[in-house]
Amino acid sequence: xKRPAVLLAVALLFISFALIxxxxxxxxxxxxxxxxxxxxxxxxxxxxxxxxxEIKVMIGVPYTYKGQRVAEERIRSGTxxxxxxxxxxxxxxxxxxxxxxxxxxxxxxxxxxxxPQRTLKTKPPTLEPYPPNIGKEEQALGKRLVAKWDxxxxxxxLRRIAPAARGxxxxxxxxxxxxxxxxxxxxxxxxxEASLVLLRAADLPARVVQGLELAESITNSTLIWIDVWTGQxxxxxxxxxxxxxxxxxxxxxxxxxxxxxxRTLQGELSEIRWTLKREIINQWRMSFEHIMHxxxxxxxxxxxxxxxxxxxxxxxxxxxxxxxxxxxVLRNMVGFPTFGIxxxxxxxxxxxxxxxxxxxxxxxxxxxxxxVVRRWINRLRLLLVPRLSVILTLVIIFxxxxxxxxxxxxxxxxxxxGLLPFVILTMTIERFFVITEEAGAREGIWTAAGxxxxxxxxxxxxxxxxFQLTFFVYPELLFAVAAVQxxxxxxxGYRLSELxxxxxxxxxx
Amino acid sequence: xxxxxxxxxxxxGILGMNRRNxxxxxxxxxxxxxxxxxxKLMTKRLAEAHQIPTPPLYHVIDYHGDIAGLEKVLSExxxxxxxxARGAGGSGIVLITDHQAxxxxxxxxxxxxxxxxxxHIFDILSxxxxxxxxxxxxxxxxxxxxxxxxxxxxxYGVPDIRIVVYRGVPVMGMVRLPTQESDGKANLHRxxxxxxxxxxxxxxxxxxxxxxxxxxxxxxxxPLSDIQVPYWKEMLHIAARTFDMTxxxxxxVDMVIDRERGPLLLELNARPGLQIQVANQKGLxxxxxxxxxxxxxxxTTPETRVAWALDAFTNPKS
Numbered sequence: 026x027k028r029p030a031v032l033l034a035v036a037l038l039f040i041s042f043a044l045i046x047x048x049x050x051x052x053x054x055x056x057x058x059x060x061x062x063x064x065x066x067x068x069x070x071x072x073x074x075x076x077x078x079e080i081k082v083m084i085g086v087p088y089t090y091k092g093q094r095v096a097e098e099r100i101r102s103g104t105x106x107x108x109x110x111x112x113x114x115x116x117x118x119x120x121x122x123x124x125x126x127x128x129x130x131x132x133x134x135x136x137x138x139x140x141p142q143r144t145l146k147t148k149p150p151t152l153e154p155y156p157p158n159i160g161k162e163e164q165a166l167g168k169r170l171v172a173k174w175d176x177x178x179x180x181x182x183l184r185r186i187a188p189a190a191r192g193x194x195x196x197x198x199x200x201x202x203x204x205x206x207x208x209x210x211x212x213x214x215x216x217x218e219a220s221l222v223l224l225r226a227a228d229l230p231a232r233v234v235q236g237l238e239l240a241e242s243i244t245n246s247t248l249i250w251i252d253v254w255t256g257q258x259x260x261x262x263x264x265x266x267x268x269x270x271x272x273x274x275x276x277x278x279x280x281x282x283x284x285x286x287x288r289t290l291q292g293e294l295s296e297i298r299w300t301l302k303r304e305i306i307n308q309w310r311m312s313f314e315h316i317m318h319x320x321x322x323x324x325x326x327x328x329x330x331x332x333x334x335x336x337x338x339x340x341x342x343x344x345x346x347x348x349x350x351x352x353x354v355l356r357n358m359v360g361f362p363t364f365g366i367x368x369x370x371x372x373x374x375x376x377x378x379x380x381x382x383x384x385x386x387x388x389x390x391x392x393x394x395x396x397v398v399r400r401w402i403n404r405l406r407l408l409l410v411p412r413l414s415v416i417l418t419l420v421i422i423f424x425x426x427x428x429x430x431x432x433x434x435x436x437x438x439x440x441x442x443g444l445l446p447f448v449i450l451t452m453t454i455e456r457f458f459v460i461t462e463e464a465g466a467r468e469g470i471w472t473a474a475g476x477x478x479x480x481x482x483x484x485x486x487x488x489x490x491x492f493q494l495t496f497f498v499y500p501e502l503l504f505a506v507a508a509v510q511x512x513x514x515x516x517x518g519y520r521l522s523e524l525x526x527x528x529x530x531x532x533x534x
Numbered sequence: 535x536x537x538x539x540x541x542x543x544x545x546x547g548i549l550g551m552n553r554r555n556x557x558x559x560x561x562x563x564x565x566x567x568x569x570x571x572x573x574k575l576m577t578k579r580l581a582e583a584h585q586i587p588t589p590p591l592y593h594v595i596d597y598h599g600d601i602a603g604l605e606k607v608l609s610e611x612x613x614x615x616x617x618x619a620r621g622a623g624g625s626g627i628v629l630i631t632d633h634q635a636x637x638x639x640x641x642x643x644x645x646x647x648x649x650x651x652x653x654h655i656f657d658i659l660s661x662x663x664x665x666x667x668x669x670x671x672x673x674x675x676x677x678x679x680x681x682x683x684x685x686x687x688x689x690y691g692v693p694d695i696r697i698v699v700y701r702g703v704p705v706m707g708m709v710r711l712p713t714q715e716s717d718g719k720a721n722l723h724r725x726x727x728x729x730x731x732x733x734x735x736x737x738x739x740x741x742x743x744x745x746x747x748x749x750x751x752x753x754x755x756x757p758l759s760d761i762q763v764p765y766w767k768e769m770l771h772i773a774a775r776t777f778d779m780t781x782x783x784x785x786x787v788d789m790v791i792d793r794e795r796g797p798l799l800l801e802l803n804a805r806p807g808l809q810i811q812v813a814n815q816k817g818l819x820x821x822x823x824x825x826x827x828x829x830x831x832x833x834t835t836p837e838t839r840v841a842w843a844l845d846a847f848t849n850p851k852s
Contacts, residue, residue, distance in 0.1 A: 517556045523808075524543065527548050529812070530815055
């Protein structure tokens with residue numbers, strides 16, 4: 026009956042799907058782990074002068090929040106101690122300790138993924154008071170200057186205030202006396218703070234941010250900009266030029282809220298340099314570290330927790346069922362003839378070491394020479410088991426010769442011949458001989474070609490890296506593979522080859 | 535194009551390999567009964583117990599040592615057949631028409647030496663022809679002298695008759711005629727000719743050779759259609775009885791007609807091929823589904839099943 030099989034397949038698909046959903050939704054796995062993704066490689070290097078005194082350097086570093094993801098963080102601290110601490114909205118790396126006379130290089134590097142596609146549902150910030158060094162009079166000045174825009178929506182208000190940094194005030198222009206007072210204020214406090222006061226006067230929550238421009242660059246200084254809340258989102262204002270950055274702003278914040286990126290409390294920092302590089306990596310790499318440190322059950326039981334050398338085996342092993350599935354399709358739906366059922370899968374696995382071309386070449390060569398020898402041996406009237414042993418020995422002799430030739434001409438692919446499944450090859454020679462004897466050379470060659478074709482297709486599938494990675498990240502896909510296999514087990518339709526075979530009947534009806 | 539052919543085959547009632555395996559073999563052929571048909575010696579003993587005639591058995595070789603007794607057995611007979619008990623698709627069968635001293639003549643005229651023959655028997659014993667490579671037995675059976683009815687359309691060798699039986703009801707029949715190409719063997723994939731036989735009266739209809747429709751024997755040039763197969767009703771009854779004998783619901787029954795002994799059961803096949811459809815130019819599936827719709831009382835005895843089949847296939851209602 027078809028129903029139980031279909032039910033089983035549905036159940037297997039459901040398990041597979043549920044586990045994947047759980048990983049994606051709760052454990053935040055990437056949906057397409059193998060999909061390429063653009064990321065930034067940030068690295069910071071700083072040079073600290075040696076000396077007997079205490080050293081304490083605090084440098085702002087990026088961290089993961091909605092909109093950006095930081096992974097693969099590496100710290101270089103030499104003989105100093107390193108600590109990470111949270112300070113308000115910032116994450117600060119603290120290097121401290123005592124150096125000898127030798128100088129020390131400290132560093133930080135990370136892979137940063139900007140996720141602008143997510144709308145940031147931040148709750149609106151509260152309007153902060155004026156900076157403490159701004160007097161009542163200066164506050165009133167600011168109020169007067171922006172009063173004419175008070176009725177505009179926040180977004181437009183920002184767009185009117187921004188050009189004021191360049192002295193563009195629109196019409197009607199403000200009072201000449203106020204303007205003069207303002208320019209001396211700008212001079213006294215600097216443009217960023219001046220912009221901050223104007224924005225505060227216009228009731229726009231704003232904060233000073235220091236960071237880097239997201240561009241391939243090496244720089245020794247950070248950038249200052251102002252994030253302004255315009256009711257729905259933060260917009261970034263370049264205070265000196267009075268320009269608003271287009272969304273998504275090409276900025277990487279390091280510290281927010283006015284504290285400087287680099288603070289040298291004790292000691293002397295002789296040089297600091299930030300490098301930003303673009304890179305394209307698998308989405309998977311961003312999640313990898315998270316999983317390695319996660320305590321969630323599925324993360325702890327992830328294949329990534331296996332030692333490296335076993336991981337490599339499993340990357341391939343986990344795709345073997347796909348190979349078997351391919352054989353189901355090619356045999357039961359297409360109707361390819363093959364020697365033995367899983368022989369092509371084993372061949373495909375072996376081709377990974379020899380390469381496809383050499384693998385197929387060696388396969389053809391061994392079977393052909395094996396066939397000739399087998400024909401000749403036939404006259405010796407050897408019994409089955411000793412005869413197969415002779416063929417097996419012959420196959421091993423071929424392998425040895427191939428490996429030695431490979432060594433002479435420097436072809437690793439030929440030396441990898443030893444990984445071909447020799448038992449399978451031995452049986453293939455015997456089967457090839459029997460088929461050729463009984464059903465003719467055509468049938469034998471046809472079956473050999475079918476086996477080679479299935480092995481090639483299987484090889485291409487298990488060599489396909491996105492597939493490897495996806496299955497490795499989501500091993501529960503094996504349940505889905507089993508589901509398809511179950512369904513194929515109940516496929517009672519015609520094979521493609523049968524359509525050809527019985528096509529001739531058509532003319533007679 | 536593919537879809538069109540697919541739906542056409544379905545409409546025409548062609549049975550495909552997958553459906554045959556899943557819906558008929560797995561459903562109607564219990565695994566436990568397979569040994570009865572996979573081993574020709576077991577089939578033979580079972581048939582004898584059910585009074586179904588089979589070719590006389592001269593000798594069974596179980597072990598290498600038994601070969602010693604062979605010479606004595608062979609000294610009393612002229613022609614014989616060597617076959618593996620568990621062979622499939624006619625592999626490993628050697629026909630010997632005559633022998634003198636240590637020279638054995640095959641129907642093709644080729645001579646085998648005594649060592650050739652014993653080597654072949656050792657091969658059989660070591661399981662090279664057996665279905666799962668299991669150790670096997672070699673049977674020495676009587677050479678069949680076929681009924682002359684097919685003489686004009688047989689190059690040499692023995693034609694055999696295959697009847698597919700579903701739930702004990704004969705569904706479709708075919709005569710397999712050896713050709714020069716098939717080396718006297720009646721296996722279609724070796725180049726034998728398949729000729730459809732009408733269930734209702736046992737006359738031949740259409741013929742195929744390597745899936746090509748033909749009307750005349752390629753070696754003898756004689757027409758293949760409208761030959762009356764002798765003993766037809768008797769063979770239908772033998773075929774129908776194999777169901778009660780084995781419990782297998784989907785069987786290919788292979789028989790030969792010996793000049794003196796009449797129809798003999800040669801072997802049973804629990805996985806009969808699909809080529810019979812091409813020989814008959816008819817789809818099996820339609821007939822199988824038709825049988826499933828038959829009233830249950832017709833399945834009680836071999837006689838009722840044959841009677842129903844004769845009636846149903848005389849006036850096909852499908």
